[in-house]
Every structure is written in structure tokens, then in C-alpha cells.
Amino acid sequence: MSILAGSGLAEVDSSWGMLLTEEGEQIRRSVKGTQGMRMIPSAINEILAARLLSRAQLTLPQAVFDTAYEDYYGAARRRAERMRVRRSRPRWWWPNPFRSPGQ
Numbered sequence: 001m002s003i004l005a006g007s008g009l010a011e012v013d014s015s016w017g018m019l020l021t022e023e024g025e026q027i028r029r030s031v032k033g034t035q036g037m038r039m040i041p042s043a044i045n046e047i048l049a050a051r052l053l054s055r056a057q058l059t060l061p062q063a064v065f066d067t068a069y070e071d072y073y074g075a076a077r078r079r080a081e082r083m084r085v086r087r088s089r090p091r092w093w094w095p096n097p098f099r100s101p102g103q
Contacts, residue, residue: 006056016064 001018004010009024020028031043060068 002055002058003053005058006054007051012056012058016060 001010001012004018004020004024005012008021009027010018010020012018027044027047030047031040
């Protein structure tokens, strides 16, 4: 966030939302879908590597940081729980011919 704002590619509003500037939007549009979704970050990285980037002095208020932290780790906990549930389920829906019906 601080690099995008400091380089003039984005603006941060009072609610800590971030909007791309016209220049930032041009960069984003220039690679949209050209090489597939997985290639977009590296394409943008190549464009930004040719630019002089600087950082804006941004200090995230503790309340905003705490909320973002909880959202991030809450999502990680939910993802871990889903994976745990998936692993506890039988992998094959087709009956095992080598197992007796009571097992």
C-alpha cells in the first residue's frame, strides 16, 4: 500500500481503502488477461521493475490493523478446518472390494 501510494499509482482514503490512480489503472489494464490470470502478477512486476518506486509514510491505526489481522488469520483458521474435515472423510465413494461389509 505504501509503495503504490508513494509511487503515485494509488491513493489511500480516510477509511484506509485504496483506489488506483489513472496511471495505476493504466498499468493494471495493460496486462489484463493477456497471458492468463497466473501470469498477471509477474507481468505487472516486470512493468514496475522499470519504474522508480518510493514509499509513502503510512501508519496503520491499531484498530484497523487488528481487524485486518483477525480477518486474515480467521480465514486461515477456516481454511485449515475445511482441510481437516476433507481429510477425515473417506477418499473413495466406491466400495472397497477387499474390505468386508462390516468394516
